[in-house]
Amino acid sequence: MAKIQIIAIAVSLLFLLYIVRLIIKGKLREEYSIIWIACTLVLIVFSFWRDGLEVMAHLVGVYEAPNLVFTGAIFAVFIYLLHLSVVVSKLHSQNKQLAQEIALMKEKLK
Amino acid sequence: MIRIAIIVPAFNEEKAITAVVQGLNAIAKEHQLNLQVVVVNDCSSDTTSEVISTLNCVALNLPVNLGIGGAVQTGFMYAFENGFDYAIQVDGDGQHPASEIPKMLKAAIEQQADVVIGSRFIDKEGFQSSALRRFGINYFKKLNRMLVGITVSDSTSGLRLISRRVLETVSVYYPDEYPEPESIILYSLKGFKIVEVPVSMLERQGGVSSIGALASVYYMFKVTLAIIYTFIRIKFRR
Numbered sequence: 001m002a003k004i005q006i007i008a009i010a011v012s013l014l015f016l017l018y019i020v021r022l023i024i025k026g027k028l029r030e031e032y033s034i035i036w037i038a039c040t041l042v043l044i045v046f047s048f049w050r051d052g053l054e055v056m057a058h059l060v061g062v063y064e065a066p067n068l069v070f071t072g073a074i075f076a077v078f079i080y081l082l083h084l085s086v087v088v089s090k091l092h093s094q095n096k097q098l099a100q101e102i103a104l105m106k107e108k109l110k
Numbered sequence: 111m112i113r114i115a116i117i118v119p120a121f122n123e124e125k126a127i128t129a130v131v132q133g134l135n136a137i138a139k140e141h142q143l144n145l146q147v148v149v150v151n152d153c154s155s156d157t158t159s160e161v162i163s164t165l166n167c168v169a170l171n172l173p174v175n176l177g178i179g180g181a182v183q184t185g186f187m188y189a190f191e192n193g194f195d196y197a198i199q200v201d202g203d204g205q206h207p208a209s210e211i212p213k214m215l216k217a218a219i220e221q222q223a224d225v226v227i228g229s230r231f232i233d234k235e236g237f238q239s240s241a242l243r244r245f246g247i248n249y250f251k252k253l254n255r256m257l258v259g260i261t262v263s264d265s266t267s268g269l270r271l272i273s274r275r276v277l278e279t280v281s282v283y284y285p286d287e288y289p290e291p292e293s294i295i296l297y298s299l300k301g302f303k304i305v306e307v308p309v310s311m312l313e314r315q316g317g318v319s320s321i322g323a324l325a326s327v328y329y330m331f332k333v334t335l336a337i338i339y340t341f342i343r344i345k346f347r348r
Contacts, residue, residue, distance in 0.1 A: 096176055096286070100184045103150070103170045104191070 117185030120202035224302035228269035228309035236310030
């Protein structure tokens with residue numbers, strides 16, 4: 001096993017451990033952790049299976065394997081960012097409703 | 111007797127708010143109107159909250175800053191829940207003279223309007239705003255005319271009256287940011303009758319505009335998008 005493989009596996013495992021720790025401490029909700037765990041698993045798989053990247057690139061007709069990594073990663077990042085924007089928008093509107101209810105209730109209690 | 115709520119959104123208006131509330135109450139007395147001033151304090155960092163608690167008005171204190179749209183909507187919710195017949199929005203910075211209230215009410219009752227907008231551009235009296243602002247207003251006038259076929263000469267005016275029918279709608283949905291031009295589209299697509307009355311406005315008595323010079327481009331862009339989205343949302347989901 002090459003040095004880089006060992007480093008990649010170690011880093012991926014550390015990352016996985018960190019995610020699990022965040023969930024246990026309640027700092028990351030399970031539904032948002034799924035994507036991170038999935039990403040880490042992909043990293044681990046390709047750390048063990050060195051030729052995997054070449055095989056995958058060949059399969060979809062990409063000549064340079066690293067290009068597949070960049071394309072795939074950037075696409076995934078965009079989708080996830082869009083998802084986060086949706087989440088923030090939802091929180092924004094819920095936050096507004098809560099603030100309004102509080103203001104109206106404080107007035108009633110007076 | 112017709113019950114009227116005057117919604118006054120206030121963000122850091124400790125200097126101007128007292129005169130605004132007193133002016134409104136004086137007009138109510140003079141014209142014998144059943145009028146309740148509702149000040150919505152949008153989480154001001156100055157002493158607005160203390161100041162309004164000493165005045166003759168209902169004070170709604172928001173725990174977080176929501177911006178003008180969210181603040182005004184809170185007032186609309188209060189007016190709707192408490193059975194008011196009309197709500198009139200008046201800015202907290204003293205730009206809108208209280209003496210225009212009876213005129214707007216008269217227009218609403220006589221013309222059976224759901225929405226009455228106070229426009230400074232009909233008679234061209236009083237403070238006429240900056241050239242940039244007027245350019246923006248002109249642009250929204252054209253956009254409104256194109257989309258819903260109505261002409262509102264002062265679509266950014268914050269001096270407006272709405273009926274109970276409209277209160278029901280805006281308690282559920284009212285735009286957050288820069289709500290004035292966008293809500294006109296909302297009102298006309300929902301089939302409410304909109305009329306404009308000429309009013310005279312003053313230059314602000316204190317505080318700063320909610321729209322800075324640099325933010326103007328963003329304002330135009332954002333409001334245009336919001337108007338188009340609102341148009342599509344209501345038009346195709348009836």
